[in-house]
Amino acid sequence: MEWEVVIGLETHTQLQTKTKIFSGASTEFGSEPNTQACVVSLALPGVLPVLNREAVKCAIKFGLAVNAEIAARSVFARKNYFYPDLPKGYQISQYELPVVGKGSMKIQVGTGDKAYEKVINITRAHLEEDAGKSVHGAQEGMSGIDLNRAGTPLLEIVTEPDMRSAAEAVAYAKKLHDLVQWIGICDGNMQEGSFRCDVNVSVRPKGSDKLGTRREIKNLNSFKFMQQAIEYETQWQIETLEDGGTIQQATVLFNPDSGETRAMRSKEEANDYRYFPDPDLLPLAISENDINTVKTEMPELPEAMKARFEAQYGLAHYDANALTSSRATADYFVATVDTDCDAKLAANWVMGSVSAKLNADDKEISESPISPSALASLIKRIQDGTISNNAAKQVFEAMWAGEGDADSIIESKGLKQVSDTGAIEAIVDEVLAANAAMVEEFKAGKEKAFNALVGQAMKASKGKANPAQVNEILKKKLGA
Amino acid sequence: MINKSLKQLGAMLQAKEISSVELTQEYLNRIDRLNPEINAFITLDKDKTLAQAKNADAMLAAGKASAMTGLPIAQKDIFVAKGWRTTCGSKMLETFIGPYDADIIERFDSVGAVNLGKTNMDEFAMGSSNETSYFGKVQNPWDRSRVPGGSSGGSAAAVAARLCAAATGTDTGGSIRQPASLCGLSGLKPTYGLASRFGMIAFASSLDQSGPMAKSCEDMALMMNVITGFDKRDSTSLNREKEDYTRDLNKPLAGLKVGLPKEYFAEGLGADVATVVQEAIAEYKKLGAEIVDISLPNTMLSIPVYYVLAPAEASSNLSRFDGVRYGHRAKEYGDLMDMYCKSRAEGFGAEVKRRILIGTYVLSAGYYDAYYLKAQQIRRLIAQDFENAFKKCDIIMGPTAPSTAFKAGEKADDPVSMYLQDIYTIAVNLAGLPGMSIPAGFAQSADGKKLPVGLQIIGNYFDEARMLNAGHAYQQVTDWHIQMPEGIE
Structure with missing residues (x-):
């Protein structure tokens, strides 16, 4: 039987606010345990939550970015369960009425000929607080509790079960990861847990419109693990069903060492969270005015920017897509073309040499040793014929190595292109005289001989002659 | 001197006829003598208290004093106070020392009032007799074999026994008004949101409200000026302009429309209480009030609704007491x-366990709609009852509690009969309205003891000044509020 996998994601994105969602304690990562635990984080008797409107702003931004309904009235609810790192014995979350409703996101899956676009529907996104952390093993026979993270704002983003492969799920997760950073609501740091995915996986016979029983893979914090976990889980479910077994709804964990998923708890053991509206917080009201204020602070979104790149700069769809894959890349490209250099050349340099160098050095584009304006000045020297493409590559390497700006490197390395017709004619004459055999071959109809002569002329000029001019003069002299 | 009002004592302090230290010491001496039996206080800290009194004297000397400066106030042990043990009447918090100040503590501190000590209460404010306190029962000063009511039973007994001039209380379903009624004092639960809940250990967040317990309405008005006001640390605190609650105290009552809900005078009301309340209403007629018959048809539903919603919230509010970070x-x-x-x-x-169990049950998957959601719907109907009633009258009057103080142990094993103590007070909390109880006279017990009866006055939202006006006018022509129990000299 042919099987189809059905995947939906729940992603916890940590919002980049300075203070916690319901208190004034700092959200900074990596401080000494419990130094960012104020009376509210500690859930001392008598303390009360007060909503941080910055977190709401982040939720509105996300809603706008995925074209979602933003609720005029949403409600904070208590999710009750006992755990040592959950100081109040309940998490303040949103249940029946979330702040962000239905929206959607377009993703690109695969590369080359097999690449395709797909729309993933967002079910909802809601605000909630993060829990603290249990620290095991620091003290003999005891567990420690660090409440620095308790109360950090999260936006939980839930999709419809719209994905049909691990590749689609990863493409969505990556796209979402890019988007939340793009709009500046999350730092995207997966090691620090700023972006964590729970993946719901089920399988069904291909063609069936009934959903299979799902298992939820919890807390995936790398795209590689997500891919592996989904592939393993899919295979496991298919094999289980083909062996005549049934799938039990369960929460599972992925073990990166074994590459396997393992059930944590079954549905029977699941908590009854006893959700109810938090009486300490008023319903969250968001006015048109609030939304409009956030709109004015929204950056241009990747889809809009992509369309603009195609229209304004005549870039190919693929290029426009690549340049808008992250906010940093797009910013870099825009800053480069803003200096009036050729956009297509700029696009090629950013996606080519710059990106290759960054990969090789394992650097982010924001850390590029060549600034957008420095790159632009190099591109302008190509445009105005000062240097050839080959020379430009040398200049680029030198700039990357920190040897100076484009002009000074061109000067010091003597890479300026010769465009003086007289000088080039002289070189061509020399080359023709010295390579009579090639000239004969060309005249006999061997087209290749022409290229060889161009090569000789370039070599004779030490690469400095303007290749277009060399071509033109050679053609003239050979009567071609 | 012990029967003087806050207002009178304040005037003596201002006139330097007495110092705050002397006044405070006088009350501390009385506490030493009487509290071992009455058990109104859980925690005393004389050093801290006297240091505050000293400080108040300095303010008085420097001419920086306000109406409350130097006056010793007893604080219900539900309010977290920095450096003070704060138990909420529970073993769970037997050794818990407050690391910060509740809003109400800050407010009294800032006007130079003196924290006289932390008063006894039903555990986590759950009870109507003060018998659920881990720190022991409290005696009703009018009859030591009887309960003072609850949950603010310690505060009520302290004021009644003149161990303090006034105290704070909290009221989730009647916890200020019912003990005020049973101990013969004045108590007011303000409109929900007027007083900050920050630092008040939560029982049922959507119902809890703190308020004054004092001898007279005039004193309560002074305390209301301190207690109320916006607090950004409480999201349900209302951002309104500060009011002066003394402003209307002396307004004439002529033309005041007083509504009498027929449901408050029906079956279940003790005959002795009914008689006293009717006499008080007759007095109001003499003062020029016009009596109107009204109906609050959903009154009987308020107890079941309350005993779904309050435990639901409590079950969640009390989850933080898990032994991990603090507490037992x-x-x-x-x-x-x-x-x-x-x-x-x-x-x-x-009792706390019982309510956690009830609350957990009503919030459970499969029961939520039938209990919690239904109760919320009826809660809105109850609020509508009042809305309709206030179209016909300015304020509502009736009994505060169905009976006078009952014997200790009498209802301890019968939770439902205990819950019925709050039949006339709970609806006010459900609607978020202000409610008040003032002494209206006495009933006689079988053994000839005088037992106080309270008159409840319910106002529309933010109508506290009018309620205090009504109470004050009555207290100008009656002396119930200044009568003292025997044996407290």
């Missing part, structure tokens, strides 16, 4: 679950 932790336990279970089993008393 069992000495011996196996795993984590065992630690939770033992710590909470040992730390909470029976």
